[in-house]
Ligand code: TXA
C-alpha cells in the first residue's frame with residue numbers, strides 16, 4: 300500500500316475541502332488514516348465498524364485490552380456516547396473542550412464493547428485542531444484514535460514521525476506540520492462528584508480544581524511517575540540511557556566526565572545559563588518526543604537531561620521524562 304501524505308497547510312479553500320472529502324471517504328469505507336490534533340497525531344478509524352477498530356490495533360501493534368480515545372466534534376455528539384450527562388461532566392466539557400482533555404466516564408449502552416475493550420467506561424475528547432473537527436464532521440460519526448505511533452515508540456508530533464512508523468501500512472496521512480502541544484491529552488476519570496487523574500498532560504490538576512472546586516485524586520505512582528515493575532504497558536524509552544539532573548553543578552560534572560556520545564537536554568526558557576554545543580538542545584512539551592526520536596536516529600548513547608525548578612512543577616512533562624528515564 301502506498302501512503303499518501305497530504306499537506307493541508309497553505310491549500311486554497313477548494314483544495315482543502317477536497318482533501319477532507321478524500322480523507323473522509325477513506326474513513327467511511329473503514330480505512331485507518333493518520334490526522335493531526337493539537338496534542339499529537341492520531342491514527343483514526345470510525346467507531347461504527349469493528350473491522351476498522353481491529354485494524355487500528357493491528358497496525359499499531361497495540362495490546363487488545365488497552366482501550367482507545369473516541370474523538371468527537373461537538374459536546375452533543377460526545378454526550379450521546381455517555382451513560383448519563385451529570386453536572387460535573389457537563390461543566391468539564393463546557394470549560395475544557397475543545398482542547399487537550401480526555402474524559403473517561405460510564406459509556407452509553409449503545410456504544411459497542413469493541414470500542415472500549417469491554418470496559419463499561421469510555422474515553423472521550425473534542426480536539427481543538429480544526430482539521431480534526433472538519434474530518435469528524437465530514438464522516439458524521441466519532442473517530443476512535445490512539446496516538447499514531449507504533450506501540451513502544453514516542454507519540455508523533457510531526458507527519459514525518461507517522462511516516463517513519465507507518466509508511467506502506469496506512470493509505471493516508473494528513474499533514475498539518477508540528478503539533479502545538481506535543482504531549483498527549485490529560486486523561487481524567489469523572490464520576491458524579493469525583494475526579495481522578497489517569498494521565499497528566501498540559502491541562503494541570505490545579506486548573507481542573509479551580510474550575511470544578513473538586514480536589515482531583517492523584518495516585519502516588521503518577522505523582523512520582525514511577526513505573527512499577529508490574530505496570531502493564533512498557534513505555535517508550537529512547538535507546539540511549541536517559542539520566543536526569545536537578546542541580547547545575549552535578550550536571551556540569553557529568554558533562555565533563557562523560558565519554559559517551561551524549562545529547563544534552565536543557566529546559567527551554569531556563570534561567571540557568573549553559574554553554575551551547577552542537578549536541579545541546581532546548582526541550583519543552585512541544586519537542587520532547589521529537590528529540591527522543593532524533594536521539595535514536597542519530598545513535599546517541601546517552602541523554603543528559605537537566606531539570607530546573609519550573610520544569611519540575613510541570614506534571615505532564617515530568618511524567619514523560621521520568622518514563623523515558625526508567626528502563
Ligand atoms: O492527546 C491524545 O490523547 C492523543 C490524540 C491522538 O488524541 N491520543 C492518545 O491516545 O494519546 P492513546 O491511545 O495513545 O492513549 C489513550 C489513553 C491510554 O492510556 C488508555 O489506556 C486510556 O487513554 N484510556 C482509554 N480508554 C480508557 C478507559 N475506558 N478507562 C481508562 N483509561 C482509558
Ligand code: MG
Pocket residue numbers: 445446454
Ligand atoms: Mg499512545
